[in-house]
Amino acid sequence: MLAPPSSSRGNSGSRPLTGQKDERPASTPGSTATASGLHVGDLTKALKAVSLNSPHREFEFTSADFDRIRKLLYEHAGIALSPAKQDMVYSRLARRLRAHNYQSFAQYLQHLERDHSEWETFINSLTTNLTSFFRESHHFDILSTQLKQIKEKRQIKIWCCASSTGEEPYSLAITACEAFSSLSPPVQILASDIDTAVLAQGEQGSYRRDQVERMQPAYIERYFTRNAVDNIYTARAELRRLIVFRRINLLSPIWALQGAFDAIFCRNVMIYFDKPTQYGILKRFAPLLRLDGRLYAGHSESFLHASDLLRSLGHTVYVRLDSPLR
Numbered sequence: 001m002l003a004p005p006s007s008s009r010g011n012s013g014s015r016p017l018t019g020q021k022d023e024r025p026a027s028t029p030g031s032t033a034t035a036s037g038l039h040v041g042d043l044t045k046a047l048k049a050v051s052l053n054s055p056h057r058e059f060e061f062t063s064a065d066f067d068r069i070r071k072l073l074y075e076h077a078g079i080a081l082s083p084a085k086q087d088m089v090y091s092r093l094a095r096r097l098r099a100h101n102y103q104s105f106a107q108y109l110q111h112l113e114r115d116h117s118e119w120e121t122f123i124n125s126l127t128t129n130l131t132s133f134f135r136e137s138h139h140f141d142i143l144s145t146q147l148k149q150i151k152e153k154r155q156i157k158i159w160c161c162a163s164s165t166g167e168e169p170y171s172l173a174i175t176a177c178e179a180f181s182s183l184s185p186p187v188q189i190l191a192s193d194i195d196t197a198v199l200a201q202g203e204q205g206s207y208r209r210d211q212v213e214r215m216q217p218a219y220i221e222r223y224f225t226r227n228a229v230d231n232i233y234t235a236r237a238e239l240r241r242l243i244v245f246r247r248i249n250l251l252s253p254i255w256a257l258q259g260a261f262d263a264i265f266c267r268n269v270m271i272y273f274d275k276p277t278q279y280g281i282l283k284r285f286a287p288l289l290r291l292d293g294r295l296y297a298g299h300s301e302s303f304l305h306a307s308d309l310l311r312s313l314g315h316t317v318y319v320r321l322d323s324p325l326r
């Protein structure tokens with residue numbers, strides 16, 4: 001029996017500044033959807049019959065190894081990898097085999113079973129972290145309006161639950177500073193992710209020019225300092241003070257956090273989960289939201305299958321069913 005991934009933080013799988021992994025899932029494992037009239041079960045059998053070992057491959061990688069990896073990733077991270085992702089899995093994990101001097105994926109999987117410290121790097125290697133500053137920018141306009149409407153003097157709480165390398169929580173922090181015309185707005189942002197390597201990058205808050213340049217130049221000037229030697233832009237201490245980075249696996253039965261949140265940003269991560277997994281997470285989100293709190297989802301994520309929990313306000317923004325907001 002394989003142990004669950006470690007929940008400890010660490011840099012063992014840390015990637016350099018540029019290291020976002022950006023492959024998107026194509027479909028859900030176990031899905032019965034048909035493509036071109038072909039049943040997925042038949043397709044899976046056909047794929048299994050094909051050896052995964054191309055003559056150009058450095059390591060032995062069988063369809064049984066691939067199935068095992070898909071199953072482990074699904075069980076521990078909820079990520080439903082499509083059967084078409086063999087090459088991606090091979091290239092992401094080949095460096096781990098090299099690091100341990102193994103010849104086959106079977107040897108690596110045995111190692112994973114024995115050495116629990118490898119779990120963190122295994123998961124980190126297989127997540128997809130594509131993100132950018134002010135991605136789907138309309139959400140930051142909606143959030144700005146939401147923040148300006150809060151008249152009580154209290155701490156405003158935002159959870160960014162798949163924060164990747166930090167661009168999203170820093171965009172939230174900038175939105176808060178702008179909304180309150182202050183570098184110390186009454187806002188606390190919890191930025192979490194399953195991947196400890198991206199969390200470490202977020203905590204560092206340093207980005208290349210091409211990563212920050214999507215932002216308004218005034219924001220770059222106001223909220224980042226530039227190192228003239230390497231042309232790296234680092235978020236100012238005031239901005240970083242608004243954010244706490246922490247490892248939280250959305251699939252874990254316990255989340256080390258406290259509501260109630262004014263906003264939960266859960267964008268472009270649910271697409272990696274199947275509907276029952278999404279529903280289970282949404283069921284836990286709903287009571288963590290304030291009555292006037294909003295759940296922000298990615299543009300291709302619809303939660304209409306959870307209409308007994310959440311109501312859509314449009315633009316992939318949701319509220320609790322019992323919210324007075326329309």
Ligand SMILES: C[S@@+](CC[C@H](N)C(=O)[O-])C[C@H]1O[C@@H](n2cnc3c(N)ncnc32)[C@H](O)[C@@H]1O
Nearest residue numbers: 077127130131162164194195249250267268269
């Ligand atoms: C494509 S990125 C999206 C980043 C950001 N939310 C955005 O929209 O730009 C997806 C992130 O979800 C994280 N993730 C995947 N499975 C997760 C899980 N079970 N719990 C928490 N985070 C997870 C990945 O590590 C990755 O950083």
